[in-house]
Amino acid sequence: MTAGWFITFEGGEGSGKSTQAKRLAERLISAGHDVTVTREPGGSPFAERLRTLILDPHIEKHSPLAEALLFASARADHLEHVIRPALNSGRFVVCDRFSDSTRVYQGYAGRVEPRLLEALELIVVQNTKPDLTIVVDIPAEIGLARAALRLTAPPPAAPSEKIPKQPRSLLADRFEARDLEFHKKLREGFLEIARLEPQRCVVVDGQKSADDVALAVWDAVEARLLTEAG
Ligand SMILES: Nc1ncnc2c1ncn2[C@@H]1O[C@H](COP(=O)(O)OP(=O)(O)OP(=O)(O)O)[C@@H](O)[C@H]1O
Ligand SMILES: [Mg+2]
Structure with a gap:
Protein backbone atom coordinates (compact mmCIF):
# COMPACT_ATOMS: atom_id res chain seq x y z
CA MET A 1 0.00 0.00 0.00
CA THR A 2 1.42 3.40 -0.97
CA ALA A 3 0.88 6.04 1.64
CA GLY A 4 -0.12 9.46 0.35
CA TRP A 5 1.23 12.83 1.41
CA PHE A 6 -0.29 14.92 4.17
CA ILE A 7 -0.09 18.70 3.65
CA THR A 8 -1.46 21.23 6.14
CA PHE A 9 -2.05 24.98 5.85
CA GLU A 10 -1.57 27.05 8.98
CA GLY A 11 -1.52 30.74 9.88
CA GLY A 12 -3.65 33.49 11.35
CA GLU A 13 -7.14 34.64 10.40
CA GLY A 14 -7.54 35.86 6.83
CA SER A 15 -3.98 34.93 5.84
CA GLY A 16 -5.23 33.01 2.79
CA LYS A 17 -5.13 29.39 4.00
CA SER A 18 -8.48 28.35 2.54
CA THR A 19 -7.74 30.13 -0.75
CA GLN A 20 -4.39 28.37 -1.04
CA ALA A 21 -5.60 24.95 0.09
CA LYS A 22 -8.17 25.03 -2.71
CA ARG A 23 -5.64 26.23 -5.28
CA LEU A 24 -3.09 23.61 -4.32
CA ALA A 25 -5.72 20.88 -4.56
CA GLU A 26 -6.71 22.08 -8.04
CA ARG A 27 -3.11 22.07 -9.18
CA LEU A 28 -2.43 18.60 -7.77
CA ILE A 29 -5.57 17.27 -9.46
CA SER A 30 -4.47 18.83 -12.78
CA ALA A 31 -1.13 17.07 -12.35
CA GLY A 32 -3.01 13.76 -12.11
CA HIS A 33 -2.98 13.18 -8.34
CA ASP A 34 -5.90 12.02 -6.19
CA VAL A 35 -6.61 14.65 -3.58
CA THR A 36 -8.79 14.99 -0.49
CA VAL A 37 -9.31 18.58 0.67
CA THR A 38 -10.48 18.99 4.20
CA ARG A 39 -10.39 21.37 7.16
CA GLU A 40 -10.24 21.72 10.91
CA PRO A 41 -11.96 22.03 13.21
CA GLY A 42 -14.29 19.69 11.33
CA GLY A 43 -13.69 17.64 8.21
CA SER A 44 -15.94 14.67 9.10
CA PRO A 45 -19.67 14.78 9.90
CA PHE A 46 -19.15 14.36 13.67
CA ALA A 47 -16.26 16.84 13.77
CA GLU A 48 -18.28 19.39 11.75
CA ARG A 49 -20.97 19.20 14.47
CA LEU A 50 -18.28 19.94 17.04
CA ARG A 51 -16.95 22.78 14.85
CA THR A 52 -20.32 24.53 15.03
CA LEU A 53 -20.17 24.30 18.82
CA ILE A 54 -16.50 25.32 19.10
CA LEU A 55 -16.83 28.42 16.88
CA ASP A 56 -20.24 29.56 18.15
CA PRO A 57 -19.83 33.20 19.27
CA HIS A 58 -22.82 32.79 21.64
CA ILE A 59 -21.62 29.67 23.44
CA GLU A 60 -21.72 29.62 27.25
CA LYS A 61 -18.45 30.19 29.06
CA HIS A 62 -16.40 27.01 29.33
CA SER A 63 -12.87 26.19 30.41
CA PRO A 64 -9.86 26.17 28.10
CA LEU A 65 -9.39 22.50 29.04
CA ALA A 66 -12.95 21.63 28.02
CA GLU A 67 -12.35 23.40 24.72
CA ALA A 68 -9.01 21.64 24.11
CA LEU A 69 -10.71 18.28 24.65
CA LEU A 70 -13.41 19.17 22.13
CA PHE A 71 -10.76 20.00 19.53
CA ALA A 72 -9.00 16.72 20.33
CA SER A 73 -12.25 14.79 19.94
CA ALA A 74 -13.00 16.44 16.59
CA ARG A 75 -9.46 15.72 15.38
CA ALA A 76 -9.59 12.07 16.45
CA ASP A 77 -12.77 11.53 14.42
CA HIS A 78 -11.45 13.47 11.43
CA LEU A 79 -8.23 11.41 11.41
CA GLU A 80 -10.08 8.13 11.76
CA HIS A 81 -12.78 8.72 9.16
CA VAL A 82 -11.16 11.01 6.59
CA ILE A 83 -7.43 11.64 6.84
CA ARG A 84 -6.00 8.17 7.53
CA PRO A 85 -8.23 6.31 5.03
CA ALA A 86 -7.29 8.84 2.31
CA LEU A 87 -3.55 8.60 3.06
CA ASN A 88 -3.74 4.81 3.22
CA SER A 89 -5.23 4.72 -0.26
CA GLY A 90 -2.36 6.84 -1.57
CA ARG A 91 -4.19 10.18 -1.84
CA PHE A 92 -2.82 13.61 -1.11
CA VAL A 93 -4.60 15.12 1.88
CA VAL A 94 -4.69 18.94 1.94
CA CYS A 95 -5.95 20.12 5.30
CA ASP A 96 -6.91 23.73 6.11
CA ARG A 97 -5.57 24.05 9.70
CA PHE A 98 -4.42 21.12 11.85
CA SER A 99 -2.55 20.55 15.10
CA ASP A 100 -0.30 23.64 14.85
CA SER A 101 -3.45 25.76 15.18
CA THR A 102 -4.20 23.98 18.46
CA ARG A 103 -0.64 24.50 19.68
CA VAL A 104 -0.83 28.20 18.85
CA TYR A 105 -4.45 29.19 19.66
CA GLN A 106 -4.87 27.09 22.80
CA GLY A 107 -1.23 26.90 23.92
CA TYR A 108 1.07 29.70 22.76
CA ALA A 109 -1.62 32.43 22.72
CA GLY A 110 -4.17 30.63 24.89
CA ARG A 111 -4.46 29.30 28.39
CA VAL A 112 -3.81 25.57 28.09
CA GLU A 113 -0.56 24.08 29.39
CA PRO A 114 1.54 23.28 26.30
CA ARG A 115 2.53 19.98 27.95
CA LEU A 116 -1.10 18.94 28.10
CA LEU A 117 -1.55 19.80 24.43
CA GLU A 118 1.57 17.81 23.57
CA ALA A 119 0.11 14.79 25.38
CA LEU A 120 -3.21 15.13 23.54
CA GLU A 121 -1.38 15.48 20.22
CA LEU A 122 0.58 12.29 20.90
CA ILE A 123 -2.60 10.38 21.71
CA VAL A 124 -4.71 11.75 18.87
CA VAL A 125 -2.33 12.37 15.97
CA GLN A 126 -0.01 9.44 16.72
CA ASN A 127 2.18 9.03 13.65
CA THR A 128 -0.17 10.82 11.23
CA LYS A 129 1.96 13.95 11.27
CA PRO A 130 1.92 16.32 8.32
CA ASP A 131 4.65 15.70 5.73
CA LEU A 132 4.59 19.39 4.85
CA THR A 133 3.09 22.38 6.63
CA ILE A 134 2.67 25.66 4.79
CA VAL A 135 2.55 28.60 7.19
CA VAL A 136 0.86 31.51 5.44
CA ASP A 137 2.32 34.52 7.22
CA ILE A 138 0.66 37.91 7.33
CA PRO A 139 0.56 40.87 9.76
CA ALA A 140 -2.42 40.41 12.10
CA GLU A 141 -3.97 43.75 11.08
CA ILE A 142 -4.07 42.80 7.40
CA GLY A 143 -5.45 39.31 8.02
CA LEU A 144 -8.17 40.64 10.30
CA ALA A 145 -9.14 43.33 7.79
CA ARG A 146 -9.49 40.66 5.10
CA ALA A 147 -11.54 38.41 7.39
CA ALA A 148 -13.83 41.33 8.25
CA LEU A 149 -14.37 42.10 4.56
CA ARG A 150 -15.24 38.47 3.94
CA LEU A 151 -18.02 38.63 6.54
CA THR A 152 -19.94 40.84 4.15
CA ALA A 153 -19.30 38.53 1.16
CA PRO A 154 -21.35 35.42 0.21
CA PRO A 155 -20.47 32.24 2.17
CA PRO A 156 -17.57 30.21 0.75
CA ALA A 157 -18.22 26.74 -0.66
CA ALA A 158 -17.56 23.91 1.77
CA PRO A 159 -14.12 22.38 1.09
CA SER A 160 -15.38 18.87 0.46
CA GLU A 161 -18.61 17.60 -1.01
CA LYS A 162 -19.05 15.50 2.15
CA ILE A 163 -19.13 18.58 4.37
CA PRO A 164 -22.56 20.18 4.55
CA LYS A 165 -22.58 23.80 3.43
CA GLN A 166 -23.49 26.05 6.31
CA PRO A 167 -24.63 29.64 6.02
CA ARG A 168 -21.83 31.82 7.37
CA SER A 169 -23.03 34.02 10.18
CA LEU A 170 -22.44 37.72 9.76
CA LEU A 171 -20.82 37.67 13.17
CA ALA A 172 -17.13 37.01 13.65
CA ASP A 173 -16.55 33.56 15.18
CA ARG A 174 -15.17 33.26 18.72
CA PHE A 175 -11.55 33.44 17.62
CA GLU A 176 -11.90 36.16 14.98
CA ALA A 177 -13.50 38.33 17.66
CA ARG A 178 -10.41 38.31 19.95
CA ASP A 179 -8.28 41.48 20.20
CA LEU A 180 -5.34 42.48 18.04
CA GLU A 181 -2.73 41.49 20.66
CA PHE A 182 -4.07 37.93 20.60
CA HIS A 183 -3.76 37.82 16.81
CA LYS A 184 -0.21 39.21 16.91
CA LYS A 185 0.68 36.45 19.34
CA LEU A 186 -0.81 33.89 16.96
CA ARG A 187 1.46 35.08 14.20
CA GLU A 188 4.49 34.79 16.48
CA GLY A 189 3.43 31.29 17.48
CA PHE A 190 3.16 29.99 13.92
CA LEU A 191 6.54 31.51 13.01
CA GLU A 192 8.08 29.94 16.12
CA ILE A 193 6.83 26.48 15.12
CA ALA A 194 8.23 26.97 11.61
CA ARG A 195 11.57 28.01 13.11
CA LEU A 196 11.67 24.95 15.38
CA GLU A 197 10.60 22.45 12.70
CA PRO A 198 12.18 23.63 9.44
CA GLN A 199 12.16 20.12 7.96
CA ARG A 200 8.35 20.07 8.07
CA CYS A 201 7.38 23.75 7.70
CA VAL A 202 7.68 26.32 4.92
CA VAL A 203 6.68 29.94 5.54
CA VAL A 204 5.12 31.80 2.60
CA ALA A 210 -2.92 34.95 -4.37
CA ASP A 211 -1.18 33.88 -7.63
CA ASP A 212 2.28 34.54 -6.20
CA VAL A 213 1.46 32.75 -2.95
CA ALA A 214 0.17 29.77 -4.95
CA LEU A 215 3.48 29.66 -6.86
CA ALA A 216 5.47 29.68 -3.60
CA VAL A 217 3.27 26.88 -2.25
CA TRP A 218 3.75 24.82 -5.41
CA ASP A 219 7.54 25.33 -5.24
CA ALA A 220 7.50 23.97 -1.69
CA VAL A 221 5.38 20.96 -2.62
CA GLU A 222 7.58 20.15 -5.61
CA ALA A 223 10.80 20.54 -3.69
CA ARG A 224 9.73 18.71 -0.54
CA LEU A 225 7.35 16.03 -1.80
CA LEU A 226 7.09 15.55 -5.54
CA THR A 227 10.84 15.41 -6.13
CA GLU A 228 11.18 13.00 -3.24
CA ALA A 229 8.29 10.88 -4.58
CA GLY A 230 10.01 10.71 -7.99
N1 LIG B 1 -3.03 36.82 -1.49
C1 LIG B 1 -4.18 37.47 -1.26
N2 LIG B 1 -4.28 38.80 -1.48
C2 LIG B 1 -5.44 39.46 -1.21
N3 LIG B 1 -6.57 38.90 -0.74
C3 LIG B 1 -6.54 37.58 -0.49
C4 LIG B 1 -5.36 36.79 -0.73
N4 LIG B 1 -5.62 35.52 -0.39
C5 LIG B 1 -6.90 35.49 0.05
N5 LIG B 1 -7.46 36.72 -0.02
C6 LIG B 1 -8.83 37.12 0.40
O1 LIG B 1 -8.75 37.33 1.81
C7 LIG B 1 -9.87 36.76 2.47
C8 LIG B 1 -9.37 35.68 3.44
O2 LIG B 1 -8.82 34.59 2.68
P1 LIG B 1 -9.02 33.08 3.18
O3 LIG B 1 -10.45 32.85 3.51
O4 LIG B 1 -8.38 32.22 2.16
O5 LIG B 1 -8.14 33.15 4.50
P2 LIG B 1 -8.06 32.10 5.69
O6 LIG B 1 -6.64 32.11 6.11
O7 LIG B 1 -8.65 30.81 5.26
O8 LIG B 1 -8.97 32.80 6.79
P3 LIG B 1 -9.62 32.12 8.12
O9 LIG B 1 -8.51 31.91 9.09
O10 LIG B 1 -10.55 33.16 8.64
O11 LIG B 1 -10.29 30.86 7.70
C9 LIG B 1 -10.77 36.21 1.36
O12 LIG B 1 -11.76 37.18 1.07
C10 LIG B 1 -9.84 36.01 0.19
O13 LIG B 1 -10.51 36.14 -1.04
MG1 LIG C 1 -10.22 29.71 6.08
Whole structure:
Protein backbone atom coordinates (compact mmCIF):
# COMPACT_ATOMS: atom_id res chain seq x y z
CA MET A 1 0.00 0.00 0.00
CA THR A 2 1.42 3.40 -0.97
CA ALA A 3 0.88 6.04 1.64
CA GLY A 4 -0.12 9.46 0.35
CA TRP A 5 1.23 12.83 1.41
CA PHE A 6 -0.29 14.92 4.17
CA ILE A 7 -0.09 18.70 3.65
CA THR A 8 -1.46 21.23 6.14
CA PHE A 9 -2.05 24.98 5.85
CA GLU A 10 -1.57 27.05 8.98
CA GLY A 11 -1.52 30.74 9.88
CA GLY A 12 -3.65 33.49 11.35
CA GLU A 13 -7.14 34.64 10.40
CA GLY A 14 -7.54 35.86 6.83
CA SER A 15 -3.98 34.93 5.84
CA GLY A 16 -5.23 33.01 2.79
CA LYS A 17 -5.13 29.39 4.00
CA SER A 18 -8.48 28.35 2.54
CA THR A 19 -7.74 30.13 -0.75
CA GLN A 20 -4.39 28.37 -1.04
CA ALA A 21 -5.60 24.95 0.09
CA LYS A 22 -8.17 25.03 -2.71
CA ARG A 23 -5.64 26.23 -5.28
CA LEU A 24 -3.09 23.61 -4.32
CA ALA A 25 -5.72 20.88 -4.56
CA GLU A 26 -6.71 22.08 -8.04
CA ARG A 27 -3.11 22.07 -9.18
CA LEU A 28 -2.43 18.60 -7.77
CA ILE A 29 -5.57 17.27 -9.46
CA SER A 30 -4.47 18.83 -12.78
CA ALA A 31 -1.13 17.07 -12.35
CA GLY A 32 -3.01 13.76 -12.11
CA HIS A 33 -2.98 13.18 -8.34
CA ASP A 34 -5.90 12.02 -6.19
CA VAL A 35 -6.61 14.65 -3.58
CA THR A 36 -8.79 14.99 -0.49
CA VAL A 37 -9.31 18.58 0.67
CA THR A 38 -10.48 18.99 4.20
CA ARG A 39 -10.39 21.37 7.16
CA GLU A 40 -10.24 21.72 10.91
CA PRO A 41 -11.96 22.03 13.21
CA GLY A 42 -14.29 19.69 11.33
CA GLY A 43 -13.69 17.64 8.21
CA SER A 44 -15.94 14.67 9.10
CA PRO A 45 -19.67 14.78 9.90
CA PHE A 46 -19.15 14.36 13.67
CA ALA A 47 -16.26 16.84 13.77
CA GLU A 48 -18.28 19.39 11.75
CA ARG A 49 -20.97 19.20 14.47
CA LEU A 50 -18.28 19.94 17.04
CA ARG A 51 -16.95 22.78 14.85
CA THR A 52 -20.32 24.53 15.03
CA LEU A 53 -20.17 24.30 18.82
CA ILE A 54 -16.50 25.32 19.10
CA LEU A 55 -16.83 28.42 16.88
CA ASP A 56 -20.24 29.56 18.15
CA PRO A 57 -19.83 33.20 19.27
CA HIS A 58 -22.82 32.79 21.64
CA ILE A 59 -21.62 29.67 23.44
CA GLU A 60 -21.72 29.62 27.25
CA LYS A 61 -18.45 30.19 29.06
CA HIS A 62 -16.40 27.01 29.33
CA SER A 63 -12.87 26.19 30.41
CA PRO A 64 -9.86 26.17 28.10
CA LEU A 65 -9.39 22.50 29.04
CA ALA A 66 -12.95 21.63 28.02
CA GLU A 67 -12.35 23.40 24.72
CA ALA A 68 -9.01 21.64 24.11
CA LEU A 69 -10.71 18.28 24.65
CA LEU A 70 -13.41 19.17 22.13
CA PHE A 71 -10.76 20.00 19.53
CA ALA A 72 -9.00 16.72 20.33
CA SER A 73 -12.25 14.79 19.94
CA ALA A 74 -13.00 16.44 16.59
CA ARG A 75 -9.46 15.72 15.38
CA ALA A 76 -9.59 12.07 16.45
CA ASP A 77 -12.77 11.53 14.42
CA HIS A 78 -11.45 13.47 11.43
CA LEU A 79 -8.23 11.41 11.41
CA GLU A 80 -10.08 8.13 11.76
CA HIS A 81 -12.78 8.72 9.16
CA VAL A 82 -11.16 11.01 6.59
CA ILE A 83 -7.43 11.64 6.84
CA ARG A 84 -6.00 8.17 7.53
CA PRO A 85 -8.23 6.31 5.03
CA ALA A 86 -7.29 8.84 2.31
CA LEU A 87 -3.55 8.60 3.06
CA ASN A 88 -3.74 4.81 3.22
CA SER A 89 -5.23 4.72 -0.26
CA GLY A 90 -2.36 6.84 -1.57
CA ARG A 91 -4.19 10.18 -1.84
CA PHE A 92 -2.82 13.61 -1.11
CA VAL A 93 -4.60 15.12 1.88
CA VAL A 94 -4.69 18.94 1.94
CA CYS A 95 -5.95 20.12 5.30
CA ASP A 96 -6.91 23.73 6.11
CA ARG A 97 -5.57 24.05 9.70
CA PHE A 98 -4.42 21.12 11.85
CA SER A 99 -2.55 20.55 15.10
CA ASP A 100 -0.30 23.64 14.85
CA SER A 101 -3.45 25.76 15.18
CA THR A 102 -4.20 23.98 18.46
CA ARG A 103 -0.64 24.50 19.68
CA VAL A 104 -0.83 28.20 18.85
CA TYR A 105 -4.45 29.19 19.66
CA GLN A 106 -4.87 27.09 22.80
CA GLY A 107 -1.23 26.90 23.92
CA TYR A 108 1.07 29.70 22.76
CA ALA A 109 -1.62 32.43 22.72
CA GLY A 110 -4.17 30.63 24.89
CA ARG A 111 -4.46 29.30 28.39
CA VAL A 112 -3.81 25.57 28.09
CA GLU A 113 -0.56 24.08 29.39
CA PRO A 114 1.54 23.28 26.30
CA ARG A 115 2.53 19.98 27.95
CA LEU A 116 -1.10 18.94 28.10
CA LEU A 117 -1.55 19.80 24.43
CA GLU A 118 1.57 17.81 23.57
CA ALA A 119 0.11 14.79 25.38
CA LEU A 120 -3.21 15.13 23.54
CA GLU A 121 -1.38 15.48 20.22
CA LEU A 122 0.58 12.29 20.90
CA ILE A 123 -2.60 10.38 21.71
CA VAL A 124 -4.71 11.75 18.87
CA VAL A 125 -2.33 12.37 15.97
CA GLN A 126 -0.01 9.44 16.72
CA ASN A 127 2.18 9.03 13.65
CA THR A 128 -0.17 10.82 11.23
CA LYS A 129 1.96 13.95 11.27
CA PRO A 130 1.92 16.32 8.32
CA ASP A 131 4.65 15.70 5.73
CA LEU A 132 4.59 19.39 4.85
CA THR A 133 3.09 22.38 6.63
CA ILE A 134 2.67 25.66 4.79
CA VAL A 135 2.55 28.60 7.19
CA VAL A 136 0.86 31.51 5.44
CA ASP A 137 2.32 34.52 7.22
CA ILE A 138 0.66 37.91 7.33
CA PRO A 139 0.56 40.87 9.76
CA ALA A 140 -2.42 40.41 12.10
CA GLU A 141 -3.97 43.75 11.08
CA ILE A 142 -4.07 42.80 7.40
CA GLY A 143 -5.45 39.31 8.02
CA LEU A 144 -8.17 40.64 10.30
CA ALA A 145 -9.14 43.33 7.79
CA ARG A 146 -9.49 40.66 5.10
CA ALA A 147 -11.54 38.41 7.39
CA ALA A 148 -13.83 41.33 8.25
CA LEU A 149 -14.37 42.10 4.56
CA ARG A 150 -15.24 38.47 3.94
CA LEU A 151 -18.02 38.63 6.54
CA THR A 152 -19.94 40.84 4.15
CA ALA A 153 -19.30 38.53 1.16
CA PRO A 154 -21.35 35.42 0.21
CA PRO A 155 -20.47 32.24 2.17
CA PRO A 156 -17.57 30.21 0.75
CA ALA A 157 -18.22 26.74 -0.66
CA ALA A 158 -17.56 23.91 1.77
CA PRO A 159 -14.12 22.38 1.09
CA SER A 160 -15.38 18.87 0.46
CA GLU A 161 -18.61 17.60 -1.01
CA LYS A 162 -19.05 15.50 2.15
CA ILE A 163 -19.13 18.58 4.37
CA PRO A 164 -22.56 20.18 4.55
CA LYS A 165 -22.58 23.80 3.43
CA GLN A 166 -23.49 26.05 6.31
CA PRO A 167 -24.63 29.64 6.02
CA ARG A 168 -21.83 31.82 7.37
CA SER A 169 -23.03 34.02 10.18
CA LEU A 170 -22.44 37.72 9.76
CA LEU A 171 -20.82 37.67 13.17
CA ALA A 172 -17.13 37.01 13.65
CA ASP A 173 -16.55 33.56 15.18
CA ARG A 174 -15.17 33.26 18.72
CA PHE A 175 -11.55 33.44 17.62
CA GLU A 176 -11.90 36.16 14.98
CA ALA A 177 -13.50 38.33 17.66
CA ARG A 178 -10.41 38.31 19.95
CA ASP A 179 -8.28 41.48 20.20
CA LEU A 180 -5.34 42.48 18.04
CA GLU A 181 -2.73 41.49 20.66
CA PHE A 182 -4.07 37.93 20.60
CA HIS A 183 -3.76 37.82 16.81
CA LYS A 184 -0.21 39.21 16.91
CA LYS A 185 0.68 36.45 19.34
CA LEU A 186 -0.81 33.89 16.96
CA ARG A 187 1.46 35.08 14.20
CA GLU A 188 4.49 34.79 16.48
CA GLY A 189 3.43 31.29 17.48
CA PHE A 190 3.16 29.99 13.92
CA LEU A 191 6.54 31.51 13.01
CA GLU A 192 8.08 29.94 16.12
CA ILE A 193 6.83 26.48 15.12
CA ALA A 194 8.23 26.97 11.61
CA ARG A 195 11.57 28.01 13.11
CA LEU A 196 11.67 24.95 15.38
CA GLU A 197 10.60 22.45 12.70
CA PRO A 198 12.18 23.63 9.44
CA GLN A 199 12.16 20.12 7.96
CA ARG A 200 8.35 20.07 8.07
CA CYS A 201 7.38 23.75 7.70
CA VAL A 202 7.68 26.32 4.92
CA VAL A 203 6.68 29.94 5.54
CA VAL A 204 5.12 31.80 2.60
CA ASP A 205 4.44 35.53 2.45
CA GLY A 206 0.65 35.91 2.53
CA GLN A 207 0.84 39.58 1.57
CA LYS A 208 1.75 38.71 -2.01
CA SER A 209 -1.00 38.23 -4.59
CA ALA A 210 -2.92 34.95 -4.37
CA ASP A 211 -1.18 33.88 -7.63
CA ASP A 212 2.28 34.54 -6.20
CA VAL A 213 1.46 32.75 -2.95
CA ALA A 214 0.17 29.77 -4.95
CA LEU A 215 3.48 29.66 -6.86
CA ALA A 216 5.47 29.68 -3.60
CA VAL A 217 3.27 26.88 -2.25
CA TRP A 218 3.75 24.82 -5.41
CA ASP A 219 7.54 25.33 -5.24
CA ALA A 220 7.50 23.97 -1.69
CA VAL A 221 5.38 20.96 -2.62
CA GLU A 222 7.58 20.15 -5.61
CA ALA A 223 10.80 20.54 -3.69
CA ARG A 224 9.73 18.71 -0.54
CA LEU A 225 7.35 16.03 -1.80
CA LEU A 226 7.09 15.55 -5.54
CA THR A 227 10.84 15.41 -6.13
CA GLU A 228 11.18 13.00 -3.24
CA ALA A 229 8.29 10.88 -4.58
CA GLY A 230 10.01 10.71 -7.99
N1 LIG B 1 -3.03 36.82 -1.49
C1 LIG B 1 -4.18 37.47 -1.26
N2 LIG B 1 -4.28 38.80 -1.48
C2 LIG B 1 -5.44 39.46 -1.21
N3 LIG B 1 -6.57 38.90 -0.74
C3 LIG B 1 -6.54 37.58 -0.49
C4 LIG B 1 -5.36 36.79 -0.73
N4 LIG B 1 -5.62 35.52 -0.39
C5 LIG B 1 -6.90 35.49 0.05
N5 LIG B 1 -7.46 36.72 -0.02
C6 LIG B 1 -8.83 37.12 0.40
O1 LIG B 1 -8.75 37.33 1.81
C7 LIG B 1 -9.87 36.76 2.47
C8 LIG B 1 -9.37 35.68 3.44
O2 LIG B 1 -8.82 34.59 2.68
P1 LIG B 1 -9.02 33.08 3.18
O3 LIG B 1 -10.45 32.85 3.51
O4 LIG B 1 -8.38 32.22 2.16
O5 LIG B 1 -8.14 33.15 4.50
P2 LIG B 1 -8.06 32.10 5.69
O6 LIG B 1 -6.64 32.11 6.11
O7 LIG B 1 -8.65 30.81 5.26
O8 LIG B 1 -8.97 32.80 6.79
P3 LIG B 1 -9.62 32.12 8.12
O9 LIG B 1 -8.51 31.91 9.09
O10 LIG B 1 -10.55 33.16 8.64
O11 LIG B 1 -10.29 30.86 7.70
C9 LIG B 1 -10.77 36.21 1.36
O12 LIG B 1 -11.76 37.18 1.07
C10 LIG B 1 -9.84 36.01 0.19
O13 LIG B 1 -10.51 36.14 -1.04
MG1 LIG C 1 -10.22 29.71 6.08
